[in-house]
Amino acid sequence: MKIFIEESALPFALSQEIMAKFPYEVIPSWEKFKWELLPEEELVSVGKRRLFLVNFKGEFLKHCPGTKNYLCCGYQIFHIGEGCPLDCSYCILQLYLNRPGLKLWANLLEDGFRRLIDFLDESKKRKSVIRIGTGEFTDSLALEAITGISEKLINLWLKYDPYGLLELKTKVYLPEGFYQKTKGTPKVIFAWSVNTEKIIAEEEKGTASLEARLKSALLAVKHGFSVAFHFDPMIYYEGAETEYPRVLEKILNLIPLKKIAWISLGTLRFPKPLKDIAQKRFPVSKIYSFEFVEGLDLKLRYFIEIRKKLYKTMANLIKSTEREVTYYFCMESERIWREVLAVNLHDFAGLKDLLDRTAKRLCSH
Numbered sequence: 001m002k003i004f005i006e007e008s009a010l011p012f013a014l015s016q017e018i019m020a021k022f023p024y025e026v027i028p029s030w031e032k033f034k035w036e037l038l039p040e041e042e043l044v045s046v047g048k049r050r051l052f053l054v055n056f057k058g059e060f061l062k063h064c065p066g067t068k069n070y071l072c073c074g075y076q077i078f079h080i081g082e083g084c085p086l087d088c089s090y091c092i093l094q095l096y097l098n099r100p101g102l103k104l105w106a107n108l109l110e111d112g113f114r115r116l117i118d119f120l121d122e123s124k125k126r127k128s129v130i131r132i133g134t135g136e137f138t139d140s141l142a143l144e145a146i147t148g149i150s151e152k153l154i155n156l157w158l159k160y161d162p163y164g165l166l167e168l169k170t171k172v173y174l175p176e177g178f179y180q181k182t183k184g185t186p187k188v189i190f191a192w193s194v195n196t197e198k199i200i201a202e203e204e205k206g207t208a209s210l211e212a213r214l215k216s217a218l219l220a221v222k223h224g225f226s227v228a229f230h231f232d233p234m235i236y237y238e239g240a241e242t243e244y245p246r247v248l249e250k251i252l253n254l255i256p257l258k259k260i261a262w263i264s265l266g267t268l269r270f271p272k273p274l275k276d277i278a279q280k281r282f283p284v285s286k287i288y289s290f291e292f293v294e295g296l297d298l299k300l301r302y303f304i305e306i307r308k309k310l311y312k313t314m315a316n317l318i319k320s321t322e323r324e325v326t327y328y329f330c331m332e333s334e335r336i337w338r339e340v341l342a343v344n345l346h347d348f349a350g351l352k353d354l355l356d357r358t359a360k361r362l363c364s365h
């Protein structure tokens, strides 16, 4: 990984820490960085090996963008940077980020943490429980060995003891030594996106195997943290209906249910232009050769019968454990909730309440 630091980002603590440990190059600014003249799809790959420390002027706290006309859960995002060194063929970041490269906000520990602490104080005063995560525009832990950001956030959580949960979403393996760096707390959730072995091997380049993700989850539990799992995106292929429930069964047999904050499910969905760039970058991937329908949010997704078929394979396992584990569909219609789980969840407030109840339970420990 090559590290570049903007001139104006040099004084910040995160830059100083990284400069003390790794070789780096100072650049006038990320915007003025001269990229090679390469096709867009190649630049995305080159950009995954370049980390830019940027003096960020934008908003550190955001509402999860959700998606229009589907049920969204009211999640907050703590924005630590953009881009991911891992390389999933379905990753929406290939499209969202208008310029290549991994960006990390150099002023995070000063400006970002200040903003976060104010927000945590406010919500504690209002007694309104919060759920916040860092894994929306990057993997929360893929760059941890360089940045130490998640460790710093856990320490902040331990110090301020907020009324709410911090979710760190990832697809990497975390060794025991990582968890030994801080105290454990149920208010911090280590969350793994999970998939079948076939999809992990074929579509999630650079990520840990399912076995390694589950081993990390067990270690997180052993050290006093909560865990979560996201079946997202579930991808349809011949045999998927039997393989997805096997993954869920494995999780439920291995991880103590009381330690699982939630498990979400969501099938493949993407904005139309992603297909073009992803097919150029991953010519052997078959996931885009399926037939899709345009949803109310203008994203392409499987026809509802296929989505239901995938979800229904998990329904028995869900029903048998739903008293102990919170399950939810990510960005799905109320029709899916009703027809797959026989749950009438009419609106955004219903889904938010469901997850807030879990958050309150974990905060009361």
Ligand code: SF4
Pocket: 083, 084, 085, 086, 087, 088, 090, 091, 092, 093, 137, 138, 139, 171
């Ligand atoms: S791990 Fe997540 S953020 Fe990283 S490439 Fe895969 S989908 Fe994108």
